[in-house]
Amino acid sequence: MGDEGVMSASADAADAGRPAGAAQAAGAAQAAGAAEATGPAGQYAPHPYIGGRTAALRALAAWRMRWPGAPRVVVVTGSPGSGRSRLLAGFLMLCDPEYRKRLPLDDLDPATVPPDLPAPAVPDPRGRTSAQVLWLLADHLGLAATRTEDIFTELAAREEPVTVVVPDVDLAGPVRPANEPARLIRDVLTPLAATTTVRLLADVPRELAAELAAAAPGGQVQVIDLDEPEWADPEGLVLHAETALTPEAGAPDLPYTTDPDARRALAEALARRAGGSRLTVHLAVRSLFALPAPGDVDPADASHLPATVGEVLDLHARRLGAEPLTLRQMLAPLAFAEGDGLPVELWHPLASAVAGHDMGPAIAEGMLLAAPFIEPVEQAEPAETAETADTDGATGDGSGNGSGGRTLLRLAHPVLAAEVRSGLADARDAQTRIAMALLQAVPQQNWSLADPYVRDYLAAHTLDAGLLPQLLTDPGLFAHADPVTLRAAVEAVPLDQLGAPAHTYLRTAPLLTRSGAPAEMRAALLETAFVEDGLQPYADALHGLGFDLPWRTLWSLPLAGVVSVAPAFLLPQGEGEGGEGGGEATGGSRPVAALVVPAGTPGARPLPDSDTALLLHDLFRPGHLDADATRMRRPSEDEQAASPYGLSRGADYLRVWARESGEVVTALLSDTPFRDADLSPQGVLLVATERGVTARQITVPAPAPVPEPAPERRQAPLPAPSPEAGPEVVPTIPAQATGTAPAADAASQDRPQGVEGDHS
Structure with a gap:
């Protein structure tokens, strides 16, 4: 993971939370020349992006300058919509050595301007898990740690303190219902706050602020609650409203925008009525500008001005002659949307599902109704979707748009989404309706054809509806869904509520997320994991879903302490005994896996002068197979050379390559260390890990196959064992998971998506 998610206090930090028209508003704030409430009129210009918050900026500058007595940890909190994100974004502008050159520093209060120091580390938690945020920080700082706990130890050992700013904690996590902000506080920010070499500034929701503040030793933490009188800054809120109403900020020419006195009076009334909420003021202004005939607004009439975000919605609907419930039903799918937003083509069916009737006419005729509260997002086509696009230009995203991208819709602020959800009569029922509608949108119950949003975020919707465990029986979903989002959702379910397939997915998920493998390789890794866990029907189902899997897992043996694995031939009884096991492979020779295991392993024969034993496996x-080692021989060099495949091994990977071309045909990562690996002339890959031994038949055709080996070198199909041909199979010691022989079950190609029927 590189530094792409670490903002060095750059403008990106501000742009992330900047509402539409903020650039114009910043210039308008300077042009307005409004006085700061904390100093003599006209003495200092306001911060061009924040437009106030002098007391808070002074406290943050003191923290940055490490003044004597300044806290080591600062927690910025406040009610939703109070402007926490805007405050930190504006402060980070002052901390960025390049961006601050664009600010009028000489016009600002000197006590609010931090010194020109190297930019702090700013790991962006938006959409990331707590583990991703921590490793993002570790990579940015160049730490050598390889384990989570070592990161904090290495930070504590630094001679120079490190400055870390974490904004937007409330937006952490790939999926909202998993409550990742609480985990980020517990697993990352609390240990950072307790590390004396870390100077930490974080923007934290109020319900989590006390937990973080308690982590730092007494006297080293300061809580800036933007709702408290010390930090509230009512005059700054008036300036914020007045700036938003100026034509220089993009406001239309109206009596209360062009006339300075009327504009000031309305700004004061909006700020007073909003009770300190910058978001309420911002949405109220957007609502006024969206009206077809705005007309006059009487600042003295409280019925014209909203006090909360919810009142903004209801007042706007009534001004347009609509029912507030209709507006909330229109916005409900966007309030539950995950990721960057909801694909526009899903808005109508999901709104209809929530309302219980067709919302198409309301959406088609109600864009003015919803416009102040919605933002479009242009999304680039996902790389995996682009790779699987049809030759006729279809993207496979369900939109039919072959242009390489599509439009998403999201609400203007997370607090607005929370208000819409809380205003529904039954939020869980609404989420259940959305989840069912998304499930019905999967074409032919085939996840490879599903809209990327449905594929990647259905688990989040079903988690919020309490239905996720029922969904986690579909191997197609496991393979196709984004492993980061699906893992986050599954980890939020109590373990005792998960079935066996979900447990297998959960233990494999770290490998899926770490490798970044495409869907086909995810399916291959899951196929082996299902065999290892004794869930053969789920492994078979993956072979029936249209994947060109690079291997078929033949069997898995749960066995600890394996020393080595090797392919071999078991000669018929009477051949090789008492000798060195030489001789040609004949039709009676049996391909086996020779496993060197600890002495005393059930079914294994001790090796002379050794504390190990030999276990033979078909x-x-x-x-x-219960047979003497003298009847075993290794493949000859000629037999190995005749194989179309070769094997190379690294510290944490295996690669199978075509002998003639040298091209890699498949690679393998493991979630446990490799102990040994070998490849048979028949293309069976034997792998020993801490978990045990698996045998995988390589099924990828070699790009340039070698000529057929001489007839005497070829192995005839294996006959059923007989007393003359070899020993009987002993399948019970030790217990093992079983796979399917190389000849695939033809019926498996027609199996439905779900192992136990249609679970889509």
Whole structure:
């Protein structure tokens, strides 16, 4: 992970939370020349982006300058919509060595301007898990730690303190219902606050602020609650409203925008009525400008001015002659939307699902009704979707748009989304209706054809509706869904509510997220994991979903302490005994896997002068073989050379390559360390890890196959074991998970998406 998610106090920090027209508003604030409430009139210009908050900026500048007595940890909190994100964004503008050159520093209060120091580390938590945020910070700082706990130890050992700013904690996490902000506080910010070499500034929701503040030793933490009188800044809120009403900020020419006195009176009334909420003021102004005939607004008439975000919605609907419930039903799908927003083509069906009737006419005729509260987002086509696009230009995202992108819709602020959800009669029922509608939108119950939003975020919607465990029986969903979002959703479910397939997914998910593998490789890794866990029907189902999997897992043996694995041939009884096991492979020779295991392993024969033993296992099917080592021989060099595949191994990976071309045909990562690996002439990959041994039949055709080996080198199909041909299979010691022989079950190609039927 690189530094792409670490903002060095740059303008990106501000732009992330900047509402439409903020650039013009910044210039308008300077042009307005409004006086600060904390100093003599006209003495200092307001911060061009914040437009106030002098007391808070002075406290943050003191923290940045490390003044004597200044706190080491600062927690900025406040009610939703109070302007926490805007405050930190404006402060980070002052901390960025390049961006601050664009600010009128000489006009600002000197006590609010921090010194020109190297930019702090600013790991962006938006959409990321707590682990991702922590490793993002570690990578940015160049730490050598390889374990989470070592990161804090290494930070504590630094001679020079490190400055870290974490904005937008409330937006952490790939999916909203998983409550990642609480985990980020517990697992990342609290340990950082307790590390004396870390100077920490964080923007935290009020319900989590006390927990973080308690982590730092006494006297080293300061809580800036923007709702408290010390930090509230009512005059700054008036300036914010007045600036938003100026034509220089993009306001239309209206009596209360062009006339300075009328503008000031309305700004004061809006700020007074909003009770300190910058978001309420911002949305109220957008609502006024969206009216077809704004007309006059009487600042003295409280019925014209909203006090809360909810009142903004209801007042706006009534001004347009609509029912407030209609507006909230229109916005409900966007209030529950995950990620960057909801695809525009899903808005109508999901709104209809929530309302219980067709919302198409309301949406088509009600854009003025919804416009002040909605923002479009242009999304680039996901790389995986682009790779699987049809030759006729279809993107596979369900939109039918082959241009390489599409439009998403989101609400203007997370607090607005929370207000819409809380205003519904039954939020869980609404989420259930949305989840069912998304499920019905999967074409032919085929996840490869599903809209990317449905594929990646259905788990989040079902989690919020309390239905996720029922969904986690579909191997197609496991393979196709974004592993970061699906893992976050599954981890939020209590373990005792998860079935066996979900447990397998959960233990495999770290490998899926770490590798960044595409859907086909995710399916291959899951196929092996299902065999390892004894869930053969789920492994078979993955082979029936249209994937070109690079292997088929033949069997898995849960066995600890394996020393080595190797392919071999077991000669018929009477051949090789008492000798060195030489001789040609004949039709009676049996391909086996030779496993060197700890002495005392059930079913294994001790090796002379060693504390290890030899366990022989059939190469192609489950079962142990009770035979003497003298009847075993390794493949000859000629037999190995005749194989179309070769094997190379690194510290944490295996690669299978075509011998003639040298091209890698598949690669393998493991969530546990490799102990040994080998490849048989028949293309069976034997892998030993801390978990045990697996055998995978490589199914990827070699790009340039070698000529057929000489007839005497070829192995005939294995006959059923007989007393003359070899020992009987002993399948019970130790217990093992079983796979399917190389000849695939033809019926598996027609299996439905779900192992236990249609779960989509």
